[in-house]
Amino acid sequence: MNRYLSIFALTARNSLIREMNFKLNFLLWMVVELLWFAGQLAFIEVLYGQVNEIAGWSKWQLVALVGVHQIIAQLFQAFFYLNIANLPELVRTGRLDLMLTLPMDAQFAVSTRQVSFDCIVNSFVGVGIVVFALAKLHIVPSITQLALFACAVPLGIAVHYAVMFGLSCISFWIIRAQSFIHGYFNLFHIGRYPEAVFRGVFRIIFTWLVPVILVSNVPAKILAHPFSSPWAGLAMLFTATLAVLAATRALWLFALRRYGSASS
């Protein structure tokens, strides 16, 4: 465990040095994310120009939800997104060989090759928005709420990780499976909506099979929504996270057996 931590610390340090070499790019990526986020807030403004509440969510509650989604998604992107996005290239070119021969778990090696610090900065923007929305709602969260929130966020990051990593394993079967990145974004697109709007089979699939609906809704509800018992939501999120992580691990091990090690 300690060894993995120190390996990760080295990776993070190298990434920081590399990013500081491309300062303009670093700033431009932040502009991209800020624009994107501003667009989402404008979207909420348009929606609440039409109605006063959506599935029991007021405007500032929804803003808090989008802010929470931003925090989780950006932290996920900071640590894992680029690494997973590169997996198909590793498989296609056969450079995955190197990862497999390293004296550590190959999934860990593939998943933690670099850290994007601009995304960490962007997650603070999400924190700012959540704080602002809570102020508008006149909510001062208790220590318990904050503690539960702090538990829910890593679970959410884990779900993002498991879903995208699982999708990326398709590259063992389909060469140049770049479309899985769209798959990831398309799936989490619905994570920014209040869970109550979803119904039927769709709701069951995206709560239990691919738990993207829970990811931001559970922590956002803990903070910003009257929630009879946060434990039920957290327990659901916890169970779903474990399930999807286990499924991804199994898929990875299964996919590795198909790995043909191209060009070596």
Added chain:
Amino acid sequence: MNAALAKYAKVFAVGAQNTFVYRWNFVLRSVVGIVPLVGTIFLWRAIFDSGGGTLSGYTFSGLIMYFAMTVFVENLVTPTEDEWQIAGEIRDGKMSFLLLKPLNYIAYRFTLYASYRLLYTAVLLPGVALIFFFLRDHISLPVHAATWLWFGVSTALAAVIQFFIAYTIAMLAFWILEISTIVFIVFSIEYFLSGHAFPLDMLPPWLAGFVKWSPFPYELYFPVQVFTERIGGTALAQGIAIQACWAFAMWMLGVTLWRVGIRRYQAVGN
């Protein structure tokens, strides 16, 4: 003339074959592409539940029709790979190989774009048909026959605008190494101002009046409005005129940047 046509017909065929290699990519992409559409429908269902019969002149069915058409037109005209490929050809020096051929680069690229889009749409057609079938209670076809013609014209113009915006951005690769940030900046603006996220007539009037003169609504929103016959008469004629102006302007910008940029081209790696 015939020889030129045959040449570009060959380019078209090569583009189509290239696209077909990635057919599983398409299938995967279209399957997960349905998720946001379904999510959007659920969201608006909830909004209509608390808002009543019509919002900004849209009934629930009208809005579903809007989003279904958006998906269709977007698949038909939005470039997916073109800007990355063009920028890659500039950056890696692959352009040299094409410059030596008796091809007009812009015509070559536009032909590839057209073949990608048409084949992509053809592959996705069963899926799109299925979506329309599921939503059939909400789907309404145009009443006037002329609408089909205007829809065709505005979709073609939208394709020209979309292609040349992508092409213009790709041209920046002559000056800067990494264009992905710029691609995503433009993409995030397009996402909201082209009508992908919500119909633009829901914008506050002062903003809608401003956005109307930008190229973005004419990439997607305008053809959909034409098809759903929410726009007609002088507004239609004015819209087509603005759209044609933007198509011409983006074309000229793309050509100009190409002419200036190619002088800076260093044929890296050759």
